[in-house]
Amino acid sequence: MSTLLEVSGVSVSFDGFKAINNLSFQIGKAELRAIIGPNGAGKTTFMDIVTGKTRPDEGRILWGGKNRSLLAMSEARIAREGIGRKFQKPTVFEDQTVRENLLMALKNDRGPLAVLFYRPSAADLQRVVDLAEEIGLQDHLARKSGELSHGQKQWLEIGMLLAQEPRLLLVDEPAAGMTPEEREHTTALLVEAARTRAVVVVEHDMEFVRRLDCRVTVLHEGSVLAEGSLDHVTANQKVIDVYLGR
Amino acid sequence: MLDAAKDPSSGHGYLDGLGAEPTTGRRGDAPKPLIVRNPSILVFLTALALFTLTVTVLSEAVGPGLISTSFVKTLGKTLCLCLVAIAMDLVWGYCGILSLGHFAFFGLGGYMIGMWLMYERTRDIVATAMAEAPIPPTDAEIVDAIGTQIFGVVGSSEFPLVWAFADSLAIQLALVVLVPGVLALVFGWLAFRSRVTGVYLSILTQAMTLALALYLFQNDSGLRGNNGLSGLQNLPGVAAPQSVVSLWFFWASAAALGLGYLLAAWLVSGKFGSVIRGIRDNEARVRFLGYSVEGYKLFIFAVTAMIAGIAGALYYPQAGIINPAEIAPIASIYLAVWVAIGGRGRLYGAVIGAAFVSLVSSWFTGGQAPDLPLGFYTVKWVDWWLIVLGLSFVLVTLFAPRGIGGLVDLWTERRAPDRHGADLGPDPGALREQEATE
Ligand SMILES: Nc1ncnc2c1ncn2[C@@H]1O[C@H](COP(=O)(O)OP(=O)(O)OP(=O)(O)O)[C@@H](O)[C@H]1O
Ligand SMILES: [Mg+2]
Numbered sequence: 001m002s003t004l005l006e007v008s009g010v011s012v013s014f015d016g017f018k019a020i021n022n023l024s025f026q027i028g029k030a031e032l033r034a035i036i037g038p039n040g041a042g043k044t045t046f047m048d049i050v051t052g053k054t055r056p057d058e059g060r061i062l063w064g065g066k067n068r069s070l071l072a073m074s075e076a077r078i079a080r081e082g083i084g085r086k087f088q089k090p091t092v093f094e095d096q097t098v099r100e101n102l103l104m105a106l107k108n109d110r111g112p113l114a115v116l117f118y119r120p121s122a123a124d125l126q127r128v129v130d131l132a133e134e135i136g137l138q139d140h141l142a143r144k145s146g147e148l149s150h151g152q153k154q155w156l157e158i159g160m161l162l163a164q165e166p167r168l169l170l171v172d173e174p175a176a177g178m179t180p181e182e183r184e185h186t187t188a189l190l191v192e193a194a195r196t197r198a199v200v201v202v203e204h205d206m207e208f209v210r211r212l213d214c215r216v217t218v219l220h221e222g223s224v225l226a227e228g229s230l231d232h233v234t235a236n237q238k239v240i241d242v243y244l245g246r
Numbered sequence: 247m248l249d250a251a252k253d254p255s256s257g258h259g260y261l262d263g264l265g266a267e268p269t270t271g272r273r274g275d276a277p278k279p280l281i282v283r284n285p286s287i288l289v290f291l292t293a294l295a296l297f298t299l300t301v302t303v304l305s306e307a308v309g310p311g312l313i314s315t316s317f318v319k320t321l322g323k324t325l326c327l328c329l330v331a332i333a334m335d336l337v338w339g340y341c342g343i344l345s346l347g348h349f350a351f352f353g354l355g356g357y358m359i360g361m362w363l364m365y366e367r368t369r370d371i372v373a374t375a376m377a378e379a380p381i382p383p384t385d386a387e388i389v390d391a392i393g394t395q396i397f398g399v400v401g402s403s404e405f406p407l408v409w410a411f412a413d414s415l416a417i418q419l420a421l422v423v424l425v426p427g428v429l430a431l432v433f434g435w436l437a438f439r440s441r442v443t444g445v446y447l448s449i450l451t452q453a454m455t456l457a458l459a460l461y462l463f464q465n466d467s468g469l470r471g472n473n474g475l476s477g478l479q480n481l482p483g484v485a486a487p488q489s490v491v492s493l494w495f496f497w498a499s500a501a502a503l504g505l506g507y508l509l510a511a512w513l514v515s516g517k518f519g520s521v522i523r524g525i526r527d528n529e530a531r532v533r534f535l536g537y538s539v540e541g542y543k544l545f546i547f548a549v550t551a552m553i554a555g556i557a558g559a560l561y562y563p564q565a566g567i568i569n570p571a572e573i574a575p576i577a578s579i580y581l582a583v584w585v586a587i588g589g590r591g592r593l594y595g596a597v598i599g600a601a602f603v604s605l606v607s608s609w610f611t612g613g614q615a616p617d618l619p620l621g622f623y624t625v626k627w628v629d630w631w632l633i634v635l636g637l638s639f640v641l642v643t644l645f646a647p648r649g650i651g652g653l654v655d656l657w658t659e660r661r662a663p664d665r666h667g668a669d670l671g672p673d674p675g676a677l678r679e680q681e682a683t684e
Binding site: 053075079092093095096105110111112118164 | 516518520523533534535541
């Protein structure tokens with residue numbers, strides 16, 4: 001399987017505290033991967049680094065078939081390169097309708113002038129409707145997203161990610177605050193998305209990770225502690241010590 | 247600084263009219279024209295046209311003179327202030343950049359047109375005076391004489407470089423938008439590129455206006471120091487009386503305000519409006535969607551600076567004089583106060599705020615307001631008005647963040663479907679959360 005993203009030897013410290021310590025990580029073109037780890041393990045910081053929010057002190061991040069470095073790119077550029085991100089807290093534009101949120105995310109020219117003269121085409125509107133159906137918000141297109149429930153906001157954010165048509169999705173704790181049924185729907189969404197692209201899911205909930213049924217990477221103190229199937233890593237003594245057995 | 251309770255600006259999105267139901271078959275319809283989608287535009291333009299007509303009919307030049315020429319000028323100036331308030335609302339109310347420097351752009355627009363007005367008028371005067379001399383003056387002599395006339399007050403007679411094009415109306419008109427636009431681009435590029443936001447950006451814009459004002463105060467700035475430019479109310483080569491000229495400027499101001507309102511409404515109506523409101527509410531999220539936030543901010547900052555320049559270029563010929571005190575930092579702060587009181591994030595709010603507060607201001611500070619005897623103390627409005635204004639600003643900020651324009655919601659929301667009490671799910675969610683803190 002060819003590699004889509006390759007992170008190697010990355011370290012970053014905040015005021016002397018090493019949040020990420022010589023981390024190496026790879027993901028293939030159409031792969032679902034779960035990242036678990038105790039609070040403060042550096043999971044979110046890892047996403048910050050890949051999406052350009054945080055600059056690593058050292059290390060390389062190579063992207064795509066041509067192995068280009070992400071380090072010199074701005075956040076917006078990285079997003080346009082095809083890396084989408086869902087934040088830990090749902091962050092949608094609450095003052096705007098679900099449709100406006102999705103249209104803003106839809107893969108289209110992002111330049112100010114192109115956006116100024118943009119009129120949604122029939123195909124774009126159809127795509128939005130399809131996406132809304134996928135995330136179960138087809139009846140809420142005209143509602144302000146601020147009025148949605150917490151879980152619906154999470155889905156809307158996932159929908160916005162899909163609208164971007166990214167090649168890599170970074171999803172930070174998508175199931176937080178969701179009811180069991182909502183979780184199930186979320187699992188289905190992520191598994192479906194991972195059929196055509198790479199998806200990295202950070203999640204605390206073991207049951208959720210189990211249902212994703214994918215390779216798991218355990219982070220601890222900023223580096224990889226173990227990697228493999230869920231059963232494999234949960235059997236690992238080190239993992240039990242730092243995470244499961246706490 | 248201020249938290250909008252509820253955003254009115256998104257009420258008339260470019261997608262209105264598209265049903266919530268995916269199966270109605272309307273989803274492919276082309277969006278309706280802007281004016282149909284956003285009835286407040288039509289209401290505003292109609293009101294503006296009626297107002298213009300009324301003032302014209304009652305003016306000294308056309309009608310019975312119930313509205314004096316000086317009041318026509320006051321009203322015309324107010325329209326210009328409304329226009330710059332719209333610019334402020336775009337940049338602050340919609341894009342979330344609390345610029346406290348837009349009056350600098352306004353002043354620069356005034357200076358640019360003022361240079362032509364003063365140059366041409368002085369040339370008329372000088373040429374008339376010299377025509378009586380036995381030997382006809384050469385062009386160089388006339389230019390020298392103009393220089394002496396204009397720059398005598400600052401002890402000079404040389405034309406500074408900035409006056410190079412003062413004899414060309416076309417070029418000075420272009421400079422009305424170019425100078426503010428380029429200054430905004432340079433300033434904005436430096437500030438936005440370094441991700442200066444929030445209160446730091448506001449302070450930076452204040453520093454910019456202050457620096458500009460201090461520079462213009464100097465005699466060798468080339469713009470007559472603290473004397474400023476004067477006699478701007480006279481149109482060179484036009485014999486019409488002030489009562490007529492004032493009406494012309496009033497009409498021009500009304501037209502500019504109408505066009506500015508339309509332009510602004512168009513800017514904020516489509517996906518572009520969506521993106522800049524997104525920047526206001528959660529800049530980082532927009533960035534991670536792949537939009538270059540800096541580019542958008544720069545665009546809106548420069549466009550609004552140009553609108554401010556045009557407003558200034560129409561204002562100062564009606565005021566008759568411009569000097570560096572006009573650009574003082576406090577002027578830009580007033581601008582923010584008007585928009586806040588009128589209601590941010592809605593264009594008519596900015597207009598209402600600017601018109602109401604500036605007219606009431608000039609009533610109180612002009613000495614027309616009767617003093618208020620309290621027995622033990624007499625309230626002199628000239629002194630107390632600023633305190634009242636400051637207090638209203640604080641009160642509006644705290645208790646009515648939607649401003650005067652929010653009163654409109656009392657009426658429209660009664661007719662809109664009530665969506666309050668929608669299920670918030672297992673937890674209340676995060677209303678306009680800062681970017682996820684991780
Ligand atoms: N900008 C920052 N400045 C200083 N310290 C930071 C910063 N960002 C993260 N950290 C620290 O780095 C460590 C890793 O944080 P991170 O948010 O990546 O953890 P996490 O694995 O996402 O945890 P959680 O499961 O709680 O979300 C934490 O100790 C955190 O306090
Ligand atoms: Mg985290």
